[in-house]
Amino acid sequence: MADGTLDSELIVLQNNWGMAPTVNGSLNCPQGGLIGSNHHNVAAPTYQVGTVIQVYNNGSAGKVGMAELIYLQVGTQNADSVIAAKTAVVPDSATVWYQITNDPDSCIKLPSGLGAFGLSAITDAYYGWFWCGGICPEAFVSGLAGNFATEGNVIAGHITYHDLAADTVGIGPYATTEGFAGFALAQDA
Amino acid sequence: MADSTIDSNLILLYDNWPGPVEETGQPYGTGFLDKRHHNVATPAFAPGTKVQVYNATLGVPGFSTLIYLQVGTQDGTSIAVKTACIPDSATLWYQLTNDPDSCIKIPTPLGCYAISAITNAYWGWFWCAGVVPEDDLPTMGGTYLTNEGVDAGGFIFHACDTIVGIDIAHAAPEVEAGFALAADA
Numbered sequence: 001m002a003d004g005t006l007d008s009e010l011i012v013l014q015n016n017w018g019m020a021p022t023v024n025g026s027l028n029c030p031q032g033g034l035i036g037s038n039h040h041n042v043a044a045p046t047y048q049v050g051t052v053i054q055v056y057n058n059g060s061a062g063k064v065g066m067a068e069l070i071y072l073q074v075g076t077q078n079a080d081s082v083i084a085a086k087t088a089v090v091p092d093s094a095t096v097w098y099q100i101t102n103d104p105d106s107c108i109k110l111p112s113g114l115g116a117f118g119l120s121a122i123t124d125a126y127y128g129w130f131w132c133g134g135i136c137p138e139a140f141v142s143g144l145a146g147n148f149a150t151e152g153n154v155i156a157g158h159i160t161y162h163d164l165a166a167d168t169v170g171i172g173p174y175a176t177t178e179g180f181a182g183f184a185l186a187q188d189a
Numbered sequence: 190m191a192d193s194t195i196d197s198n199l200i201l202l203y204d205n206w207p208g209p210v211e212e213t214g215q216p217y218g219t220g221f222l223d224k225r226h227h228n229v230a231t232p233a234f235a236p237g238t239k240v241q242v243y244n245a246t247l248g249v250p251g252f253s254t255l256i257y258l259q260v261g262t263q264d265g266t267s268i269a270v271k272t273a274c275i276p277d278s279a280t281l282w283y284q285l286t287n288d289p290d291s292c293i294k295i296p297t298p299l300g301c302y303a304i305s306a307i308t309n310a311y312w313g314w315f316w317c318a319g320v321v322p323e324d325d326l327p328t329m330g331g332t333y334l335t336n337e338g339v340d341a342g343g344f345i346f347h348a349c350d351t352i353v354g355i356d357i358a359h360a361a362p363e364v365e366a367g368f369a370l371a372a373d374a
Contacts, residue, residue: 017203017319018318019251020254097251
């Protein structure tokens with residue numbers, strides 16, 4: 001099946017990371033913006049891993065509403081198609097839950113209900129912000145506007161993260177089973 | 190199928206319980222197990238109150254959410270630390286049990302984990318989201334009961350040999366938007 005696209009304004013993300021926006025961080029954009037160089041795409045984390053912030057997208061770009069972003073680390077990204085703005089990412093490591101990748105051939109599990117989207121290019125093993133909940137925060141990160149890659153079979157309704165024909169991670173239709181309670185990083189013993 | 194286990198460091202819980210996190214940091218006293226609010230006959234917090242803590246040292250780093258709920262009637266194999274609990278009552282949404290033979294519905298994505306033994310009809314804190322809060326509750330570390338079906342990826346609360354544990358979803362109904370406490374009329 002040929003891959004497709006879905007406009008940023010047609011997506012609402014469910015935050016499945018199990019971490020709520022921090023009281024002090026909510027509605028506050030980090031210094032220098034979400035992709036500020038002192039905290040985004042950095043070798044040493046400047047926030048606690050898993051920190052979630054909520055910002056209000058005022059509609060100057062994209063739709064009005066709340067967006068959530070989570071502070072994660074890139075593991076090893078897809079060598080053939082590196083992470084950029086709008087790239088879907090999913091868990092990468094069976095030991096470090098907050099490491100993500102866009103490589104469908106080397107990730108924990110696909111399809112997956114657990115994932116996020118890159119805000120910019122980011123280096124392997126570096127830390128930064130990823131869009132994980134609510135509407136697309138285009139007013140904060142203009143690179144998030146436009147088309148997001150899909151599997152070409154998404155219908156209106158629930159979505160999950162899938163392995164695309166382009167050999168990267170993107171959006172696919174919810175076709176798995178019952179509602180999930182969590183996400184295991186490995187098989188049981 | 191025989192039961193199995195999965196290590197605490199390999200689990201992330203989605204928060205499927207309604208309501209936002211209201212407080213950040215442990216509740217008053219000596220922490221989540223303080224006898225003034227955990228395993229108590231009279232609730233010290235409103236049902237469903239959530240707090241979020243940061244786990245930095247033991248286990249894996251990240252945030253954990255705990256929710257204040259009440260035990261209904263537990264299984265003959267009593268609730269202990271790391272026991273999975275799910276809704277127990279068709280009239281009281283906040284009552285839990287670990288009994289797969291006497292609960293509202295199983296498999297289910299709505300559940301949480303006990304942080305200690307707790308008496309029937311008593312109130313206390315349960316881990317409901319994020320990483321395991323081992324810093325504040327070291328006994329939460331270790332292995333968690335599974336139905337020997339868990340694979341890397343999403344899981345749900347599922348009946349194990351005796352009590353509730355976790356497993357992958359096996360059936361294929363439509364996606365769930367909420368949780369009914371009883372059948373429709």
